[in-house]
Amino acid sequence: xxxxxxxxxxxxxxxxxxxxxxxxxxxxxxxxxxxxxxxxxxxxxxxxxxxxxxxxxxxxxxxxxxxxxxxxxxxxxxxxxxxxxxxxxxxxxxxxxxxxxxxxxxxxxxxxxxxxxxxxxxxxxxxxxxxxxxxxxxxxxxxxxxxxxxxxxxxxxxxxxxxxxxxxxxxxxxxxxxxxxxxxxxxxxxxxxxxxxxxxxxxxxxxxxxxxxxxxxxxxxxxxxxxxxxxxxxxxxxxxxxxxxxxxxxxxxxxxxxxxxxxxxxxxxxxxxxxxxxxxxxxxxxxxxxxxxxxxx
Numbered sequence: 121x122x123x124x125x126x127x128x129x130x131x132x133x134x135x136x137x138x139x140x141x142x143x144x145x146x147x148x149x150x151x152x153x154x155x156x157x158x159x160x161x162x163x164x165x166x167x168x169x170x171x172x173x174x175x176x177x178x179x180x181x182x183x184x185x186x187x188x189x190x191x192x193x194x195x196x197x198x199x200x201x202x203x204x205x206x207x208x209x210x211x212x213x214x215x216x217x218x219x220x221x222x223x224x225x226x227x228x229x230x231x232x233x234x235x236x237x238x239x240x241x242x243x244x245x246x247x248x249x250x251x252x253x254x255x256x257x258x259x260x261x262x263x264x265x266x267x268x269x270x271x272x273x274x275x276x277x278x279x280x281x282x283x284x285x286x287x288x289x290x291x292x293x294x295x296x297x298x299x300x301x302x303x304x305x306x307x308x309x310x311x312x313x314x315x316x317x318x319x320x321x322x323x324x325x326x327x328x329x330x331x332x333x334x335x336x337x338x339x340x341x342x343x344x345x346x347x348x349x350x351x352x353x354x355x356x357x358x359x360x361x362x363x364x365x366x367x368x369x370x371x372x373x374x375x376x377x378x379x380x381x382x383x384x385x386x387x388x389x390x391x392x393x394x395x396x397x398x399x400x401x402x403x404x405x406x407x408x409x410x411x412x413x414x415x416x417x
Contacts, residue, residue: 121147123157123165130168137172145181153189153269159276166284174285176316183289183317189269195259195296198228199403200322201335202291202303205234206283207242208332211367212380215336216248217392218399219258221416225396227257227403230296234263235274237290239283242332243374251378261295292318299323300403304330311344311351319346326402328356337395338365343409345402354409356398361413363390393417 126148129138140148152162169178201215219229233245249260264271270290277286291303301322305311311327319325329341337343340357358365365387369376380388397412406412 123148123151123161127161127165127168130165130172137168139172139175140178140181142177142181145178146185149182149185150188152273153185155269155272162273163276163280166280166286167282169285170283174288176313179285179289179317182285183321186267186270186289186293189267190293190295191266192295192297193261193266195228195230195298197226198230198259198296198298198300199399200230200292200294200296200298200301202301203231203233203245203335204240204287204304204333205237205244205290206240206287207236207244207247208334208377209240209242209371210369211331211338211372212377213243213245213248213334213336214338214388214392214395216252216254216258216381217384217389218336218396219255221393221396222399223255223257225400225405225416227400227405229258229399230261230298231258232261232263232266232293232295234271237274237277237287238281240332243372243377247374248377248381251374252381259296261293263290263293266295267293288314288317292321294321300326302326302328302335302399302402304328304333304335306333308342315344315346315349315351319348323347324402324404328398337398338367338391343398343402356394356409358391358394361390361394363387363394365391 151157231245236244292301305327325346327344330336331338343354343356345352393416397409400406400412401409
């Protein structure tokens with residue numbers, strides 16, 4: 121279909137805008153990924169789409185369109201960790217330490233990364249894994265290799281400098297065919313949105329009020345686990361487990377982030393164990409977070 125019809129659907133104002141159908145949304149995403157339209161048209165649509173705003177149907181169709189461009193590599197007994205591609209700006213990553221904690225549990229962690237995208241300007245997963253050795257149960261997938269069509273749009277997105285619908289759909293590419301997944305959310309209203317988009321792609325799908333929108337818990341927050349349309353909510357408080365971690369950075373550098381991974385404090389190691397316990401619970405390897413935490417200790 122003529123792409124201009126999609127721009128017209130999202131760019132004519134509140135009275136003239138309309139939602140795209142499922143098939144239109146798939147076609148829209150395929151045209152953007154194939155770069156069969158001028159960059160200016162893709163940028164115009166992405167901005168208008170964000171303001172309209174996007175619907176669950178449009179997101180689900182876009183995810184399906186992305187699936188046909190992704191080269192999958194199965195990692196058995198794995199949980200996919202959905203990180204934002206705009207990085208972390210105020211705290212170090214903890215997933216490499218979580219992998220160490222989980223090494224004897226037969227649970228693999230799957231993460232994916234790429235060059236920085238808008239809008240946070242943080243340190244990316246790719247920045248971290250290019251400078252450390254991950255344990256054998258941590259699998260990193262570079263989007264440039266498994267989803268090059270999306271990676272090729274990074275320059276366009278950086279020129280826009282704003283969040284777009286891509287920020288939502290790119291976090292969980294299901295590159296490793298994982299049965300379980302967890303991603304981060306800032307606010308409770310986003311929980312149902314993510315469940316409606318992603319839940320039926322996994323045996324169990326979880327969301328957590330993680331640090332900087334990541335699936336990493338650093339302070340008291342909520343965990344939601346979806347199985348089908350049912351959503352169960354849990355409160356997870358590090359202080360309950362005797363963990364008193366406090367961050368020391370307003371803005372963290374890559375060197376400081378790596379130092380915390382290479383020479384972690386005792387409290388940071390405890391925090392890694394708690395995150396590991398959460399993942400074990402999500403993956404049905406323990407009946408509660410408390411049970412999983414005790415097993416790890």
